Amino acid sequence: xxxxxxxxxxxxxxxxxxxxxxxxxxxxxxxxxxxxxxxxxxxxxxxxxxxxxxxxxxxxxxxxxxxxxxxxxxxxxxxxxxxxxxxxxxxxxxxxxxxxxxxxxxxxxxxxxxxxxxxxxxxxxxxxxxxxxxxxxxxxxxxxxxxxxxxxxxxxxxxxxxxxxxxxxxxxxxxxxxxxxxxxxxxxxxxxxxxxxxxxxxxxxxxxxxxxxxxxxxxxxxxxxxxxxxxxxxxxxxxxxxxxxxxxxxxxxxxxx
Numbered sequence: 001x002x003x004x005x006x007x008x009x010x011x012x013x014x015x016x017x018x019x020x021x022x023x024x025x026x027x028x029x030x031x032x033x034x035x036x037x038x039x040x041x042x043x044x045x046x047x048x049x050x051x052x053x054x055x056x057x058x059x060x061x062x063x064x065x066x067x068x069x070x071x072x073x074x075x076x077x078x079x080x081x082x083x084x085x086x087x088x089x090x091x092x093x094x095x096x097x098x099x100x101x102x103x104x105x106x107x108x109x110x111x112x113x114x115x116x117x118x119x120x121x122x123x124x125x126x127x128x129x130x131x132x133x134x135x136x137x138x139x140x141x142x143x144x145x146x147x148x149x150x151x152x153x154x155x156x157x158x159x160x161x162x163x164x165x166x167x168x169x170x171x172x173x174x175x176x177x178x179x180x181x182x183x184x185x186x187x188x189x190x191x192x193x194x195x196x197x198x199x200x201x202x203x204x205x206x207x208x209x210x211x212x213x214x215x216x217x218x219x220x221x222x223x224x225x226x227x228x229x230x231x232x233x234x235x236x237x238x239x240x241x242x243x244x245x246x247x248x249x250x251x252x253x254x255x256x257x
Contacts, residue, residue: 009045017045024053027074034084035072036117036135037062041211043070050074059083062120063133063161066256068234069120071135085136086120088161089143090129093154097128100149103231105130108149114138123164131164171236172255177248181240183209184217187227190235190253206230 009017027033038046043060050058055076061083062070071084093100102122109119109132120133134142139158146156178185184198187207191198199217201207207214208228209221221227227235234256241250 013041013045016042017049020046020049024049024056024074027056027076030076030079032073032075032079032082035074036115037069037071037120037133038117039069039211043072044211046072057081061086063088063131064121064164067121067133069133071120086133086161087136087139088159088164089132089134089139089146090157090159090164091132091146091149091154092129092156093149093152095152097124097126099152100124100130100154104150105132108146109134109142112142112145114142131161133161174235174253174255175251176253177244177250179248181221181249182217183207183214183219183221183227186221186235186237186251186253187229189251190227190255191229191232201229 023033023035035046050056056074057077057079058072058074059081060070060072062068063086071086073082073084075082091100091105102124105122105124106119109122110116114134118135118138122133123131125131132142143156143158146154148154174190176189178189184195184202187193187198187202188195193201202217203215205213205215206229209219210226211228221237223237223240225237227237229235236254236256237251238254239252241252243249
């Protein structure tokens with residue numbers, strides 16, 4: 001689903017696009033511009049701008065194929081492609097795998113002075129440890145300074161993303177029925193959370209549709225939409241498969257942790 005076509009950019013997003021267009025004017029000769037990490041909505045906005053710039057080419061990279069946060073390398077179309085300079089910092093600790101959460105690790109990294117757009121995805125490994133994707137220029141700094149997350153002592157090493165024990169998250173298939181394609185009904189099915197709790201989460205700002213925050217439980221979803229719930233993961237509406245005899249809607253979802 002093309003969210004630029006289906007959802008008009010907000011005033012804030014329009015300003016972001018204008019700033020991005022001004023950055024593109026700096027590309028001339030053999031110059032390459034590397035962006036910070038973009039969230040999926042920003043990436044869509046950037047690609048909407050680049051679609052009209054045939055003299056430019058670009059690559060998208062976040063360290064692994066299913067990365068949610070990605071950087072761009074943008075360069076003249078006749079030039080050889082390069083990837084954005086993304087490194088992975090492998091974080092290890094001696095305790096249990098669940099002793100450090102995504103939020104704990106993100107907070108510790110930001111606490112060192114890094115900006116959010118200098119940090120890509122953070123992946124927690126099932127058997128312990130984690131990977132933090134960062135701008136290449138920040139990898140050594142992070143390794144030298146990230147010594148503790150909360151009360152847990154950690155050690156770090158910068159590695160090539162391809163050397164990490166990742167990354168096959170094909171998602172979990174979920175099938176079921178809902179009374180309607182309302183946001184609260186779909187989240188309740190996909191995450192196994194009660195409707196009343198889902199409504200609270202939505203109104204509390206914990207939910208995004210196609211990476212745009214929303215606060216209404218009554219929004220109707222469509223096939224191809226992606227719904228994110230903070231701390232729980234992401235749902236893709238893979239297929240709307242008709243109705244049951246009782247008029248309920250059959251859904252096929254893909255859940256990513």
